[in-house]
Amino acid sequence: MSRLIVISNRVSAPKAQSAAGAQGGLAVALSAALREHRGIWFGWSGKETEEFTGHLDMQRNEGVTTATIDLEQQDIDEYYNGYANRTLWPLFHYRIDLTEYERHFGSGYERVNERFAQSVMPLVEPDDLVWVHDYHLLPLGAMLREKGVKNRIGLFLHIPWPPTRLFVSLPFHERLVTSMLQYDLIGFQTQEWLESFLHYVEKELGGKTHPDGTVEYKGRTVQAKAFPIGIDFDEFTEGARSKMAQDACDRLVKSARDRKIIIGVDRLDYSKGLAERFDSYERFLSDNPEMAGGVILLQIAPPSRELVASYQNIRENLETKTGHINGAHADVDWVPIRYVNRGYPRAELAGYYRAADIGLVTPLRDGMNLVAKEYVAAQDPEDPGVLILSRFAGSASQMPDALMINPHSAEEVSEAISRALAMPRTERKKRYEALMKSVREEDVVKWREDFVAELFQKQRAN
CATH class of the missing domain: 3.40.50.2000 (Glycogen Phosphorylase B;)
Structure with missing residues (x-):
């Protein structure tokens, strides 16, 4: 069975049963998948370091292995507080009036994604499935590809995808989406957000889309699909x-x-x-x-x-x-x-x-x-x-x-x-x-199983 490598901005280490009431349903579902697939959960520790070294803090809690890195203050300011939460978050929620476009935010966002790619690379084995989560890490798949990763890589976006007429207000929007097309599977919460993404690919990039959500772009075939999440x-x-x-x-x-x-x-x-x-x-x-x-x-x-x-x-x-x-x-x-x-x-x-x-x-x-x-x-x-x-x-x-x-x-x-x-x-x-x-x-277990099964099926098809 393939291992599952989950990558997200933050890692939620599994808690003992007595503390489960304070743990979110998503963390519970992902932890169950990681146990089932002998996987690793990788992300930012939430801690600050004076100088980025790429040091991995590996731990095992409740049967789940986690790997975290610390980030510099500049990374946190530009990548997290900046591009993720002052640029992408408001724009993707249709609040263009609150969206801030600062070039150093974008530079910090790409730098941290590169650091994620560099740090997680040694953990990825040839048959692993890689599952990336959310708007913090949209270009991560492309950066892993540049480093020679040929594994099946999926992305799930937990927030809306905005209409094309709003999304094009983002500087370098083409660059961001073309990097996303290096994933093999892209998941959205609803059919509406999926259709907005496919519309952008067709109208702005000239890609070819099919009724089943398949995208053809410059020799690559990507599957885009709605996977509505639920509670545990x-x-x-x-x-x-x-x-x-x-x-x-x-x-x-x-x-x-x-x-x-x-x-x-x-x-x-x-x-x-x-x-x-x-x-x-x-x-x-x-x-x-x-x-x-x-x-x-x-x-x-x-x-x-x-x-x-x-x-x-x-x-x-x-x-x-x-x-x-x-x-x-x-x-x-x-x-x-x-x-x-x-x-x-x-x-x-x-x-x-x-x-x-x-x-x-x-x-x-x-x-x-x-x-x-x-x-x-x-x-x-x-x-x-x-x-x-x-x-x-x-x-x-x-x-x-x-x-x-x-x-x-x-x-x-x-x-x-x-x-x-x-x-x-x-x-x-x-x-x-x-x-x-x-x-x-339509609970979180079905959501997780459907996404992983789709990613695994694509791997077998290849």
Whole structure:
């Protein structure tokens, strides 16, 4: 059996079973694949070094081998904080207004990708399958090819791929995409992002694309395909049945004092539509004054990328909006928004999801959004809550039984909240059952197995 070499920006070393509640579903799924294929997980340690040496820190935890490198401060500033998170991230989420084009960002991005290629090379054996993850490492496949790697190499992009008319605003966009065509398999979250990529290849590069996603370009044949990711259903639902989850559910229900609970759980990021969500909730309060005192919005928003100015701005904006809304609508025994800037273990979150009457998931643009799926998986089958979901989340194509909304329309979101709160149990159960079927069947294990099988099949075909 071929080994699997997983390469990502950061490495999530497997944790002992007692700490599994704090480990993401993706890390759990990749760890399982690495155990099955005797693989190695390679990436940045998250640590800074004064001088890059390429030294590999090899460890083995819970049956998985990891290999990490440290980066210089300039690398982190230009590659991670710069090109990855101030250029590619906003552009790929359609926020061209926030996209920064600095030449030294691009230089740092290519330099670090070259360092990844140089460092991982000694680990790759002739029959290995190489699986690269996400926008941090788009040119890595081409750099491995330049070093003589002939293995099957796949790339999975966890975020959206923007329309051609937006993507061409990126300096040297042709260079970036032609480097991506050195992969053998390129995976996207949804058919929409796949079609955007194929459109670019045809219109800007003159490549030939086929209905099955095959791309022909300058003598190479590349397979592009949608592989929608899911949650680790078994792991998550086990955590949802734990004492930690039950205690969290009881705690939130007790503190709400018979009020209806709306929950949002999002990393603090402008792509999540949090400012628009708060405006929509205020619109609901204004449109439904009889509900004053009877509903609570719990927004959990752990901070991220705090060195990037746009992330500092969104935090300040949300704090201002929270103060304004609470000041305008609160009473002595009721605060309409509970805004929390911290993260929680997954099992505890499952308890909060279960306690909530509405899951409010309103990204302006999202590759997939697993919070929507976690919310559904945590519900009580006999008395489930209602999922309100942005039509611009990748998960929307898999979850048509949610209440679909346009997150830019405060009026539409307000009406959806009213409808969800008034929805009879029979309709809630019918929607839940359809959503749960999708969440259960299209989980992260299926995603991982489908991608690896496709990559392996291509290897055998060659």
